[in-house]
Amino acid sequence: MPPTDLKPLRTPKAIAEAVDRAVAYTPSTDMHTHLYTPAFGSLLLWGVDELVTYHYLIAEVLRTNRSVSSEDYWAMPLARRAEHIWRVLFVENEPISEARRGVLTTLAKLGITAGPNGLAEAREYFRDVTVEQHVDTVLRLSNARSVVMTNDPFDDAERAVWLSEPDPDPRFRAAMRIDLLLNSWEAATAKLRAMGYPVSPVFTRATYAEIRRFLDDWAERMDPLYLAVSLPYDFTYPADDARSRIIANCVLPFCRERGIPFAMMVGVKRLINPALQLAGDGVGLWDMRSLERLCAGNPDVRFLVTVLARENQHELCVTARKFPNLLPFGCWWFLNDPSLILEMTRMRVELLGFSFVPQHSDARVLDQLIYKWAHSRALIATVLKEKYADLAATGWPLTEEAIRRDVQQLFAGNLEAFVA
Ligand code: RAT
Numbered sequence: 128m129p130p131t132d133l134k135p136l137r138t139p140k141a142i143a144e145a146v147d148r149a150v151a152y153t154p155s156t157d158m159h160t161h162l163y164t165p166a167f168g169s170l171l172l173w174g175v176d177e178l179v180t181y182h183y184l185i186a187e188v189l190r191t192n193r194s195v196s197s198e199d200y201w202a203m204p205l206a207r208r209a210e211h212i213w214r215v216l217f218v219e220n221e222p223i224s225e226a227r228r229g230v231l232t233t234l235a236k237l238g239i240t241a242g243p244n245g246l247a248e249a250r251e252y253f254r255d256v257t258v259e260q261h262v263d264t265v266l267r268l269s270n271a272r273s274v275v276m277t278n279d280p281f282d283d284a285e286r287a288v289w290l291s292e293p294d295p296d297p298r299f300r301a302a303m304r305i306d307l308l309l310n311s312w313e314a315a316t317a318k319l320r321a322m323g324y325p326v327s328p329v330f331t332r333a334t335y336a337e338i339r340r341f342l343d344d345w346a347e348r349m350d351p352l353y354l355a356v357s358l359p360y361d362f363t364y365p366a367d368d369a370r371s372r373i374i375a376n377c378v379l380p381f382c383r384e385r386g387i388p389f390a391m392m393v394g395v396k397r398l399i400n401p402a403l404q405l406a407g408d409g410v411g412l413w414d415m416r417s418l419e420r421l422c423a424g425n426p427d428v429r430f431l432v433t434v435l436a437r438e439n440q441h442e443l444c445v446t447a448r449k450f451p452n453l454l455p456f457g458c459w460w461f462l463n464d465p466s467l468i469l470e471m472t473r474m475r476v477e478l479l480g481f482s483f484v485p486q487h488s489d490a491r492v493l494d495q496l497i498y499k500w501a502h503s504r505a506l507i508a509t510v511l512k513e514k515y516a517d518l519a520a521t522g523w524p525l526t527e528e529a530i531r532r533d534v535q536q537l538f539a540g541n542l543e544a545f546v547a
């Protein structure tokens with residue numbers, strides 16, 4: 128980053144230039160992705176065919192060209208699916224949606240001309256690229272210092288890799304994800320037993336102890352930054368159900384005693400159209416009194432929270448004002464669109480100052496880091512320019528140094544301090 132001048136910035140133009148520099152040069156920690164360190168082999172998705180068949184685009188292709196059903200779509204091999212999506216969503220229709228623009232931003236930053244020939248050109252580009260080279264290219268272009276994975280000890284393929292003690296790239300950090308345990312207790316019971324934790328379907332002291340032993344063992348192995356779960360829109364706590372029992376008796380004590388934050392991503396309506404598979408989930412409004420109860424009842428546990436419904440965003444900010452142990456993060460999934468990112472980021476700055484994490488990528492394909500961060504950085508810069516101009520108008524002596532400090536907090540510092 129170029130050196131700074133310590134004199135206050137007087138004009139909106141000087142402020143805007145300082146913001147652009149800070150936002151472009153500050154490395155980010157991407158706190159939630161579905162990427163893996165290359166040691167995890169085929170679990171790490173990368174390359175143009177994966178990029179073009181992102182599940183956000185599957186939902187778009189099925190409604191844009193109804194002559195190919197979801198069954199027909201899934202019956203095709205990956206390369207044919209990519210060609211179908213490219214033809215329908217990029218050649219026959221203007222690639223105007225955010226997910227489509229994202230593919231084009233990514234290709235452009237890799238030096239591939241945005242145009243109807245993009246898929247063919249990109250396949251040519253990738254012919255001689257190795258995954259290690261590509262990780263370096265993508266992290267450099269997205270200016271991400273580190274990315275946090277989603278690590279599921281219940282996933283057989285992933286568990287096998289962990290058990291083989293892989294040699295991880297330190298830029299990829301772990302997060303332990305426990306959806307099966309909290310959302311499907313019956314299935315989790317069978318899995319835990321098979322993994323050597325003799326739990327019973329009814330909750331006894333011994334069962335809680337075995338769940339806790341499972342969490343401890345996997346935390347030792349993964350060294351996770353946080354424990355995570357995606358929860359449905361109707362998640363209620365406390366409730367007379369398996370999930371609440373496990374949260375109260377195993378998850379909260381685990382997080383408290385080990386000093387590991389609990390990340391909750393709340394608001395999904397799973398598989399409202401099952402034929403779409405990964406692309407078939409919807410969104411619902413969450414009754415956030417459960418969050419108030421969790422934060423109030425556990426001041427010594429730190430909660431990282433993102434919510435999926437637009438209508439829940441204001442309440443999340445207000446709740447965070449009341450609870451220092453709550454850190455809102457990201458513009459998740461269906462909210463990761465420019466109009467909503469602008470709205471949410473403005474609201475968060477106004478209500479919380481800089482005490483939140485503005486964005487994570489949720490990248491499922493390595494290449495997506497490029498566009499998700501490019502688009503988000505530009506939108507965050509737009510909001511910062513407005514807010515700093517309003518601040519400077521009061522006569523406050525705003526410096527470039529201060530802007531850099533703030534952006535560093537937003538892009539990495541707040542998270543690092545919260546998980547430390
Ligand atoms: O954004 C997504 O790709 C979703 O499919 C989910 O992965 C969601 O982010 C999650 O982590 O559950």
Ligand code: ZN
Nearest residue numbers: 159160161489
């Ligand atoms: Zn995700």
